Structures are given as C-alpha cells and as structure tokens.
Amino acid sequence: MANNLQFESKKLAIKYFTVAAILFGAQLLMGLIAATQFLFPSFLFEVFDFNVARMVHINALVVWMLYAMIGSVYYLLPDETEIETVGIKLGNIAFYILTAAVTVVVLVYILVQVGPATESTIWFINEGREYIEAPRWADIGIVVVVLVFVFNLFATAAKGKQTGIVTVLMADVLALAGLYLAGMFFTENISVDQYWWWWVIHLWVEATWEVFVGCLAAYGLIKIIGARREIVEMWLWIEVTMLFGSGILGLGHHYFWIGTPEYWWEIGALFSALEPVPLVAMFVHVIYDWGKETGLKEGTEEKTMNNTPAFAWFVTNAFGNFLGAGVWGFFHTLPQINIYTHGTQFTSAHGHLAFFGAYATILIGMFYLGLQGKNGIKVLKATFASKMAISLITIGVLGMTVSLTIAGYGQVLVERAQMGATWQAYFISQSLPWFVQGIGWRLVMGVVTFIGFIFLIKDLLTTSKSPRHIY
Amino acid sequence: MSRKVVSVWTSIPFWRKSAAWVTGFAAILLIWLTFDSMSQISMGTDTDLRNGITKRVPAPTVINYKITYEMDIKRGHEVPKIGEKEKFFGRDDWSEEEASSLLRLGKLASQAKNCMNCHTLLGNGAYYAPDLTKAWLDPAWENYILMTDSKTKEEAMSKFLQNPSMYPSHERMMPNLGITQKEAMGLVAFLKHMSSIDTNGFPRNFGRMSLDGKTGAIHGK
Numbered sequence: 001m002a003n004n005l006q007f008e009s010k011k012l013a014i015k016y017f018t019v020a021a022i023l024f025g026a027q028l029l030m031g032l033i034a035a036t037q038f039l040f041p042s043f044l045f046e047v048f049d050f051n052v053a054r055m056v057h058i059n060a061l062v063v064w065m066l067y068a069m070i071g072s073v074y075y076l077l078p079d080e081t082e083i084e085t086v087g088i089k090l091g092n093i094a095f096y097i098l099t100a101a102v103t104v105v106v107l108v109y110i111l112v113q114v115g116p117a118t119e120s121t122i123w124f125i126n127e128g129r130e131y132i133e134a135p136r137w138a139d140i141g142i143v144v145v146v147l148v149f150v151f152n153l154f155a156t157a158a159k160g161k162q163t164g165i166v167t168v169l170m171a172d173v174l175a176l177a178g179l180y181l182a183g184m185f186f187t188e189n190i191s192v193d194q195y196w197w198w199w200v201i202h203l204w205v206e207a208t209w210e211v212f213v214g215c216l217a218a219y220g221l222i223k224i225i226g227a228r229r230e231i232v233e234m235w236l237w238i239e240v241t242m243l244f245g246s247g248i249l250g251l252g253h254h255y256f257w258i259g260t261p262e263y264w265w266e267i268g269a270l271f272s273a274l275e276p277v278p279l280v281a282m283f284v285h286v287i288y289d290w291g292k293e294t295g296l297k298e299g300t301e302e303k304t305m306n307n308t309p310a311f312a313w314f315v316t317n318a319f320g321n322f323l324g325a326g327v328w329g330f331f332h333t334l335p336q337i338n339i340y341t342h343g344t345q346f347t348s349a350h351g352h353l354a355f356f357g358a359y360a361t362i363l364i365g366m367f368y369l370g371l372q373g374k375n376g377i378k379v380l381k382a383t384f385a386s387k388m389a390i391s392l393i394t395i396g397v398l399g400m401t402v403s404l405t406i407a408g409y410g411q412v413l414v415e416r417a418q419m420g421a422t423w424q425a426y427f428i429s430q431s432l433p434w435f436v437q438g439i440g441w442r443l444v445m446g447v448v449t450f451i452g453f454i455f456l457i458k459d460l461l462t463t464s465k466s467p468r469h470i471y
Numbered sequence: 472m473s474r475k476v477v478s479v480w481t482s483i484p485f486w487r488k489s490a491a492w493v494t495g496f497a498a499i500l501l502i503w504l505t506f507d508s509m510s511q512i513s514m515g516t517d518t519d520l521r522n523g524i525t526k527r528v529p530a531p532t533v534i535n536y537k538i539t540y541e542m543d544i545k546r547g548h549e550v551p552k553i554g555e556k557e558k559f560f561g562r563d564d565w566s567e568e569e570a571s572s573l574l575r576l577g578k579l580a581s582q583a584k585n586c587m588n589c590h591t592l593l594g595n596g597a598y599y600a601p602d603l604t605k606a607w608l609d610p611a612w613e614n615y616i617l618m619t620d621s622k623t624k625e626e627a628m629s630k631f632l633q634n635p636s637m638y639p640s641h642e643r644m645m646p647n648l649g650i651t652q653k654e655a656m657g658l659v660a661f662l663k664h665m666s667s668i669d670t671n672g673f674p675r676n677f678g679r680m681s682l683d684g685k686t687g688a689i690h691g692k
Contacts, residue, residue, distance in 0.1 A: 041643040049646045050599045051588035117580035117654045128582030130596055188575040191512040191528050237486035241493045248497035257673035258593045259527050261511050339675045343594035421674035423611040426601040427641045
C-alpha cells in the first residue's frame, strides 16, 4: 500500500496506531470473557479466571490508550513544529522495545497468571495493583521508553516552531511520565499503598490525560474544520486552567475511605464537583467552533470539513466526556453518596462511559486522521462501515453503562443500604433480578460494541480502496 | 501577530498565566496535604497499642488484640475498636518483628495472587467478589468454622484460602490460587490488620442486617 506520509514521525505514528487498535480488540475480547463469567461463573473456571481476564482487560485499555497517545503526538508534531521529529531513529527503536515488552508481559499474565508471595513475583509476573499490574522490570522499561518519547518531543519543540498546543503537551507528558514513578514501590501499609496508587491513576486519568485530550481536540479542530488557531489555543489554555485547577485536588474524592484523614471529604467533594466544569467548556468549545468555522464558506460551494469520520468521533468525545466523566462521575462523587456506592457496579458504569467518552472516542478520531494522511486522501468521507462503527460502538458502550447503572442501583440498595456490605449481603445483592438482568444486558451490549469494533477495523483497512476516495 | 487584544478574556497570555498559577497552586496544596496525610496514615507502633493510643493505621501487632467495629456517636459513624488481648493462631504475644513480617507476607501474597482483580480492598479493585475491607469481622466465618472443621476463625479462613473451591458459598467461586499454609496465615494477618484501619465509617453499617437477625457484626457482637 502506498504511503503518502512525508515525515518519518508520522510513519512511526501509524505503527503506534496499529498496535493500539490491536490492543483495543484484545481489551474488548477480555471484557467479553469477564462479562460472561459474571453471568456464568463456571465459564473457564480455574483455567482462565475472572481476575486474569479482568487484569488483561484493564491493562490492554491503559496500554492501547498510551500507544494511541504517543502515536498522536508523533503524528501532530511535524504539523505543529514544521520540522521532522528530532531523534526519530531512537523513537523507532523504543517502539519495538516497548512492543516486545508489552507482548512478553501479556503472555506472562495469560500463561503464568499468579506467583508465590515473594518479591520475585512482583518483579517478574505481576504487581497485583489494579491498572498498574505490570511487573517491575516492565515498569522500568516503560519509563525508559517514555523518556525517549519525552526527549524527542522536547528536542523537536526546541528546534522547530513552538505552538501553544506543543507547549501544553510538553508540560503534560512530563507530568505523565513523572507520576508513573509514584506507583513503583512496595509497602505493607495498604493505606499508603492506595494513597500513592491514586497519584498514578487519578492524576493520569482525571488530570494529565484530560489535558492531553484538550490538545488533541485543539489540533483536530484546526486540521479538520480549519478552526482559527487563536480561538482554539485560547480555549486550550482555559481548559488547562480548569482541568488542573479541579483535577489535581479532585484527587481527594479517592481519599474518603482508605484510611486518610476526614478533611479529604470537603476537599474531594468541592474539587471533584468542579471537575465537570471544564468538560462543559470543552463541549461548548467544539460546538462553538463548529458553528463558527465550518459548513459552507460564505458565498462559495467549498466545504471546509475534510474528514467526516474523525470529526464525528471528536464530537462524540465532547458528548461522551461530559456524560461519562462529568455526569456519571458527579453523581456518586459526594461522600454522602459515595459511602454507599464506592466499589459497586456504579463505579463500573462510570468507568466504562468515562474511558470511552473521554479517551477512546478522540483516539479513534486520531486513527482516522492518520488514515487520511497515510493514504493521501484530501477529503475523507464517511462510509457505511464508519457509520456502523461509530453507531454500534457508542450504542454498545452507552447500553453497557445504563445496564451497569441499573445493576448498581439494585446492588447499592440491598448490599449497602439495607444489609451492610458483608459477604452474605454481597451475594444476596448479586442474585437480585435487577442485578442479574443488568449484567445480562451488559454482555449483550458488549457484543454490540465488539461488532462495532469489527466494522471499525474493516473501515480502517479498506477506506483507501474505496472508489470515492481515489483522486 | 500584531492584532490588538480588546479584552483580557480573549487574551492568550492571560489564560496561559492563569493556567500556570492555578496548576502551581493546586500542586503545592496537594503536596502540603500529602505530607500531613502521610504522617496520619503511617503505621503506629506496638507502644501505641499498649497505651491505648488510636492510630488510623495501627501497628502490625494489632493481630494480638480483639477488633470490633462500633458506632462512634461523636464522629457519627462506625470505627474500628481495639479491645482486649485475643489469640491469633494460638498466640497473643506476636512480637513487632514477627507481626510485621507476617503482615508483609500477607500483603505480598495479596498482590502476587492478584486478589484485587476480583475483590475490592478499601473499596478499590474489581467488583466480582466481596469487599475485603472488614472481611476479618464478617459474620460468615462462623459458618466456615463448622464447614472447615476448625477451632478458630483464623484457622477456618486459612483452610478456605488454601482450598477455596472446596468450600463454595455461592456459584461464583474463588479459584484455587496455590496459596500455601504460610501465605494463608499472612493473608489472614493482613485481613485482620486491614479491619483495624480507620476508614471513616466505610463500609457504612457493616453487617447491620443478617438473615437470622443475630449474627450481624454490629448488633451481634
């Protein structure tokens, strides 16, 4: 297949996008296994247990998103700085090292699964800490690889043109890489363990990743609808102010019940209640720019939209981020509610819609920008497959979210409010018809999502061959 | 660009500065609060325990004492209460060193066996199996003492952990994770220690209601 990309940096980005898409598929498959086990607990019992399926499910999620994020930066860097990325050879080597390491880690998760209670398990099998289970040798490797990426970004920005988007990205990836270090130690004090664990998880997902999404949205709007850089960058800085202003101390909403002092109740409640604000701003931003800049240019027939599928995913991001991270996050963020809902299917419902709405959507949008660049398509139009992909994936994830919310509702009323969270209370709530039906619909909606994913892959692989795109 | 800025609200430098100041302020506040939180959640010592000084996270030697979860009227929610001495695997004189290494083994085992990807600990983790925050205080272990033909709760827990699928409580069973006797002992110590952590009243009303109306952790103590 012809490659129309002039920059090595963009070619590397396509490699990152490819691995990201494969890992996305792995994430969905593991999710389907885990969802099936909720309904039929004997499915693969003591062969491929829920803990393994779930670990690979969430790790594949984190890793595919990081791949897509790194890819996105390599993709936009030549456009922003107007030069080839510095140290791109090193970047390529780092890509292969990272991919080899990820493969080994996944194989160990699947084949070895658990180890004896020794330090060597933590070094070589898994660390058993949700989301950052990667064994320590891989942690160190990941840091090295990410540092290569950070170096490339900084060196390129120093040499080429430094736009607002690049400036924000530089600060953001530095924080992202630094925060990972907070999760790389062992302590027997579980409260201390969880305290620092949240520095990685929350400060990534609700601070640095959100700012990262702001950068991608800014870049995408300039590329896709030709939005004016000044407007977009002004909004970007407003979003950074609000996202970091609420997200950093919003960390407090994870410190209600892990042994930490009570003052986190007030801090967590206040700042996490503010967290949806920038998400509304981001939403307004996209709609505002859309109305202002797109459609038909005055007096001409010329269309300014040059990538319909990417734009559709970007708009879905604005809605999804607000709905999943904002609304679903807010409704159980206050301590008065959270004491009942913490660690139930409510959390799961919020998690599914937030990760999808805030991150998956915009990163899939970036896949489409990469596709357009790689195939040298001037105006990329939606195809049947791209419409099926976005509809089925979005309906699937929304459906899973609603199902899990209903299941969580039953669970909270019976297990938490009525019976008091014991073992017996837990299993009684898991057998409620509302719960079981919710979990059943989650599986159905998971299958819908997976079918959408197949359409997505088909579209990404075949769009270049579509006659309407051959110029 | 030499465009005249008409309002501060559309000025990029203004928002850039705001972003830097707000981020800096939030980060400094977080770091300051972290220092305070760290001092409050660091583990207490055996001396604290012997003198009845309450720590949010008590010393590992808390395994030598009886732990209950009781309503604190002043704070408006339940808190762990450390009571008189209680034998743990036949002893109530676990030294600081022994208790600490047992806790360390248990915490390591909880990570090595990937407990968090089915259970929740302090409410964090997966939601496929019960929360373990106050698992040590769970009334269900009474049945397990009979089911596993044990004399004590810790013995029952240890037997269950080594052969979980032999003692199912629900069709959603715990798999056999190859937990050894020593590891099981560590895990029980880890669970007992975790139940003594002051979690600001989480889980609320733990064990308020039980099917027989007697064995709830609060009302059945």
